[in-house]
Amino acid sequence: MDLKRLPPLFYRNSNGREPVREWLKELPPEDRRIIGEDIKDVEFAWPLGLPLVRSLGRSLSEVRSSLTQGRIARIIFCVTSGQMVLLHGFIKKTQTTPTQEIDLALKRMKGDAQ
Secondary structure, eight states, rough: OEEESOOEOOOOOTOOOOOHHHHHHHHOOHHHOOOOOOOOHHHHHHHTTTTTEEETTEEEEEEEEEOOGEEEEEEEEEEEEEEEEEEEEEESSSSSSSSSHHHHHHHHHHHHOO
16 A cells, blocks of 8 residues: 555656756755755645645645755645646745746646756
């Protein structure tokens, strides 16, 4: 029996690239570990709300991670066919999630963004 309630899947663009995986690989190992643990928590305990997961509306949610050196990361995802599709990841620098970050995730969700 699989205990995963919401297995993660990296969004893949038409060129076969996985932008969230590529972004994660650029982060320091400790930050990757923190984000990975947070995604795992969502995976096994879905559905979740704040403080770990916040709905952004339009079928999008974000995993909220507190990284080293006081930085904050967000992974925007949607739920499709029982999977958490990781659409976009970024280091958050403002109080609110920037519109362009949400717009990019929406484009990827619709399948027409690189």
